Amino acid sequence: MKLDSKIPEGPLAEKWSKHKFNLKLVNPANKRKYTVIVVGTGLAGSSAAASLAALGYNVKAFCYQDSPRRAHSIAAQGGINAAKNYQNDGDSVHRLFYDTIKGGDYRSREANVYRLAEVSVNIIDQCVAQGVPFAREYGGLLDNRSFGGSQVSRTFYARGQTGQQLLLGAYSALNRQINLGKVKMFTRHEMMDIVKIEGEAKGIVTRDLITGEIETHAAHAVLLCTGGYGNVFYLSTNAMGCNVTAAWKAHKRGAFFANPCFTQIHPTCIPVTGDHQSKLTLMSESLRNDGRVWAPKTAESAQKLRNGEIKATDLKEEDRDYFLERKYPAFGNLVPRDVASRNAKEIVDEGRGVGSSGIAVYLDFAESIQRLGEDAVRARYGNLFDMYQQITDENPYKQPMRIYPAVHYTMGGLWVDYNLQTTVKGLYCLGEANFSDHGANRLGASALMQGLADGYFVIPYTLGDYLATIGPDAVDLKNPAFEEAKKNVIDRVNQLLSLKGTKTVTEYHRELGHIMWEYCGMARDKEGLIKAKNMIRELREDFWKNARVSGISNEFNQSLENAGRVADFLELGELMIDDALDREESCGGHFRLESQTEEGEALRDDKNYAYAAAWEYKGDNQPEVLHKEEMVFENIKLSQRSYK
Amino acid sequence: MSKNMNLTLKVWRQKNSDTKGKFVTYQADHVSPDMSFLEMLDVVNEDLTRKGDDPIHFDHDCREGICGSCSLHINGRPHGPKQGITTCQLHMRSFNNNDTVVIEPWRAEAFPVIKDLAVDRGAFDRIQAAGGFVSVNTGGVPDANAIAIPKVIADEAFNSATCIGCGACVAACKNASAMLFVSAKVSQLALLPQGQPERYRRVQAMVAQMDAEGFGSCTNTGACEAECPKEISITNIARMNRDYFTAKLIKQEEA
Numbered sequence: 070m071k072l073d074s075k076i077p078e079g080p081l082a083e084k085w086s087k088h089k090f091n092l093k094l095v096n097p098a099n100k101r102k103y104t105v106i107v108v109g110t111g112l113a114g115s116s117a118a119a120s121l122a123a124l125g126y127n128v129k130a131f132c133y134q135d136s137p138r139r140a141h142s143i144a145a146q147g148g149i150n151a152a153k154n155y156q157n158d159g160d161s162v163h164r165l166f167y168d169t170i171k172g173g174d175y176r177s178r179e180a181n182v183y184r185l186a187e188v189s190v191n192i193i194d195q196c197v198a199q200g201v202p203f204a205r206e207y208g209g210l211l212d213n214r215s216f217g218g219s220q221v222s223r224t225f226y227a228r229g230q231t232g233q234q235l236l237l238g239a240y241s242a243l244n245r246q247i248n249l250g251k252v253k254m255f256t257r258h259e260m261m262d263i264v265k266i267e268g269e270a271k272g273i274v275t276r277d278l279i280t281g282e283i284e285t286h287a288a289h290a291v292l293l294c295t296g297g298y299g300n301v302f303y304l305s306t307n308a309m310g311c312n313v314t315a316a317w318k319a320h321k322r323g324a325f326f327a328n329p330c331f332t333q334i335h336p337t338c339i340p341v342t343g344d345h346q347s348k349l350t351l352m353s354e355s356l357r358n359d360g361r362v363w364a365p366k367t368a369e370s371a372q373k374l375r376n377g378e379i380k381a382t383d384l385k386e387e388d389r390d391y392f393l394e395r396k397y398p399a400f401g402n403l404v405p406r407d408v409a410s411r412n413a414k415e416i417v418d419e420g421r422g423v424g425s426s427g428i429a430v431y432l433d434f435a436e437s438i439q440r441l442g443e444d445a446v447r448a449r450y451g452n453l454f455d456m457y458q459q460i461t462d463e464n465p466y467k468q469p470m471r472i473y474p475a476v477h478y479t480m481g482g483l484w485v486d487y488n489l490q491t492t493v494k495g496l497y498c499l500g501e502a503n504f505s506d507h508g509a510n511r512l513g514a515s516a517l518m519q520g521l522a523d524g525y526f527v528i529p530y531t532l533g534d535y536l537a538t539i540g541p542d543a544v545d546l547k548n549p550a551f552e553e554a555k556k557n558v559i560d561r562v563n564q565l566l567s568l569k570g571t572k573t574v575t576e577y578h579r580e581l582g583h584i585m586w587e588y589c590g591m592a593r594d595k596e597g598l599i600k601a602k603n604m605i606r607e608l609r610e611d612f613w614k615n616a617r618v619s620g621i622s623n624e625f626n627q628s629l630e631n632a633g634r635v636a637d638f639l640e641l642g643e644l645m646i647d648d649a650l651d652r653e654e655s656c657g658g659h660f661r662l663e664s665q666t667e668e669g670e671a672l673r674d675d676k677n678y679a680y681a682a683a684w685e686y687k688g689d690n691q692p693e694v695l696h697k698e699e700m701v702f703e704n705i706k707l708s709q710r711s712y713k
Numbered sequence: 714m715s716k717n718m719n720l721t722l723k724v725w726r727q728k729n730s731d732t733k734g735k736f737v738t739y740q741a742d743h744v745s746p747d748m749s750f751l752e753m754l755d756v757v758n759e760d761l762t763r764k765g766d767d768p769i770h771f772d773h774d775c776r777e778g779i780c781g782s783c784s785l786h787i788n789g790r791p792h793g794p795k796q797g798i799t800t801c802q803l804h805m806r807s808f809n810n811n812d813t814v815v816i817e818p819w820r821a822e823a824f825p826v827i828k829d830l831a832v833d834r835g836a837f838d839r840i841q842a843a844g845g846f847v848s849v850n851t852g853g854v855p856d857a858n859a860i861a862i863p864k865v866i867a868d869e870a871f872n873s874a875t876c877i878g879c880g881a882c883v884a885a886c887k888n889a890s891a892m893l894f895v896s897a898k899v900s901q902l903a904l905l906p907q908g909q910p911e912r913y914r915r916v917q918a919m920v921a922q923m924d925a926e927g928f929g930s931c932t933n934t935g936a937c938e939a940e941c942p943k944e945i946s947i948t949n950i951a952r953m954n955r956d957y958f959t960a961k962l963i964k965q966e967e968a
């Protein structure tokens with residue numbers, strides 16, 4: 070199978086407009102004859118479901134949470150980018166496009182990213198019209214701040230909870246359609262499989278998480294808006310329920326999985342304290358606007374700090390190393406996430422880490438508190454400071470925060486073409502779950518932008534083209550494909566419930582996380598990856614022999630839910646390793662020790678690796694087959710990424 | 714660093730909504746003060762699983778105080794003994810060695826127990842679907858800066874908008890009233906210019922749905938405000954009452 074990205078012809082800035090004109094339309098009277106399934110109700114899912122319903126399609130929306138408002142988009146803190154240029158500081162669609170391509174280390178599609186930048190301005194308008202309370206200036210107009218990887222202020226924000234406010238906006242639009250009867254909402258439902266008829270997606274199998282009932286749902290098209298797979302690392306900033314199951318089942322039904330090894334390790338998270346820990350908490354990137362990252366200049370003073378012999382505030386200015394400001398004077402503390410993370414790791418590896426574990430660096434607000442006053446700092450970041458104090462029992466107004474990188478986002482995901490369609494016809498993938506826009510590293514405040522761009526402004530156009538082609542004839546739930554998929558799901562559930570070994574599922578998950586973090590985390594090399602591949606295989610085999618799953622199928626059973634998700638992570642982990650092994654270059658968040666510049670920065674190999682790696686599933690325990698989509702750059706010159 | 718603790722837990726166990734529940738006592742030993750409350754329960758659940766018992770079911774997801782999933786009534790208080798946080802943000806350093814900790818689900822007729830400590834809060838979604846929105850379709854809206862909103866108004870609306878829909882207000886109220894939740898949602902849009910066209914229609918629709926769900930009446934005890942993890946003010950209730958009466962008495966034709 071040859072990958073066809075369906076990128077429209079013509080100049081970059083005209084592609085999307087021309088494409089929209091060329092796409093087929095479904096007439097208003099026919100739209101109500103179609104049903105569309107949307108799985109996941111985060112920013113991408115809620116916005117897509119609401120927008121499609123507003124057009125007149127019937128939508129069935131599903132989420133595993135007890136309310137669509139609880140999808141993990143809710144937890145995004147910092148902001149959302151848009152090329153509004155309200156600040157008159159030189160921003161433009163082209164600059165946002167350029168920053169995003171460069172930020173992604175030249176591993177994303179020009180046409181997709183340009184479209185993203187283009188529609189970014191509409192997103193802000195849409196959200197404000199819904200009543201999203203963005204931060205404002207005294208004149209009543211919208212405020213902006215700057216974020217990593219850019220030199221303009223284009224980030225719109227809502228205190229430290231931009232995600233919640235945007236999601237509540239999309240959720241309100243969804244509610245309106247539920248009220249109008251155009252969306253039927255299924256909460257506490259988990260998607261367990263995709264149903265294909267003659268090669269095209271025509272429905273899904275779900276499990277009602279309360280009754281345990283396995284149900285089938287038919288539709289003309291299926292949209293997966295199911296988020297990222299960061300929880301493969303066990304500890305991440307993701308919510309506990311975030312999982313790869315929907316995307317992984319789709320992958321097994323023929324959807325290629327692209328760039329699975331591209332994961333984002335976010336530089337500013339609260340460090341790990343112990344084995345009991347279930348998740349890590351992010352401290353928003355916006356903090357780097359006013360916080361300065363530093364470590365002690367010498368390993369000796371770091372040792373004293375770790376032993377509690379001295380405090381951070383005891384160290385004089387000349388004994389501190391503001392390493393980001395020193396190495397990257399142009400961007401300073403606002404370098405992109407992958408660069409900031411890698412530098413923190415280097416410091417720790419040199420023995421200059423702080424905190425009792427020695428696995429942390431400082432994020433210091435003393436200078437900005439002096440410059441702006443404590444009240445101004447509290448107004449900007451108060452809720453984040455409170456959150457920090459709650460978790461660590463330390464007061465960040467009085468002493469610097471301790472931070473360390475943690476898994477935060479996954480750039481990889483299901484391969485999609487320009488229309489967001491996967492390699493399975495009728496199956497679409499939106500938001501973090503797809504691979505399309507962030508290349509090898511996502512810039513801050515771009516995830517919210519992409520989720521809403523896909524849902525509000527891309528899929529309402531591109532889906533119509535497919536629906537017009539297939540026609541409105543109803544899909545028959547009696548088709549044997551539904552029964553077959555349902556039986557597979559029931560078998561899988563029973564298989565999991567039959568596991569009555571001695572180890573809990575969480576123990577397996579934690580072990581998998583250790584392997585992934587150690588060998589497929591911030592630095593990777595061939596030897597380690599090969600070792601990790603074997604370790605994961607052994608762990609997976611052991612899981613199916615010795616894991617223990619409680620309860621029965623026809624009840625609310627969180628043990629079963631978790632087991633199914635971890636079982637899928639145990640398969641995905643191996644594919645991530647394969648992908649990291651294949652890519653013998655460093656780019657963005659993927660840092661191969663074998664491929665670095667003299668200064669220790671990521672060294673790309675554009676000649677051999679300027680492609681998206683799209684993996685095709687070939688059966689249980691069979692090697693997956695790699696397909697390459699060349700990344701063609703006609704509007705941007707590839708160069709060594711520099712933030713100096 | 715303080716030392717590990719041993720705790721006695723009295724946990725509400727209930728198989729499903731049709732079965733009667735009861736308290737069951739568990740011992741939680743070697744609890745680190747750095748654990749969150751939910752991490753402590755995770756450890757208890759790991760032990761129960763190894764012993765072949767059914768783990769304690771509770772709702773939780775983001776574990777950073779924003780998704781609103783977690784919902785435990787701890788020693789008689791929604792989200793436990795501390796002010797302004799959710800259960801997932803509560804750390805064990807707030808407890809002492811040998812403490813007995815009583816853990817219950819939200820208690821309200823409109824929030825039926827699903828299993829153990831998990832309840833059905835679907836009523837909140839239905840109230841919002843009844844009118845908690847601005848009726849705009851995707852596209853065709855004015856430029857974001859075409860609507861100037863005074864900062865004080867925007868900030869006030871934001872304070873209402875911080876509600877995470879956890880239901881602690883209902884759980885705290887002796888009448889199981891949902892007035893704080895509904896009024897926060899009503900207020901956000903009532904304060905903003907975008908919400909004006911449907912202002913009076915919205916408040917009536919949402920209040921009607923709230924009543925239909927079986928929540929109790931508000932008797933102004935203020936327990937909701939005291940227990941809200943986002944510290945949402947009861948001035949929202951006053952604002953909603955004012956809008957509701959205005960709608961009923963004067964603005965009927967606009968509704």
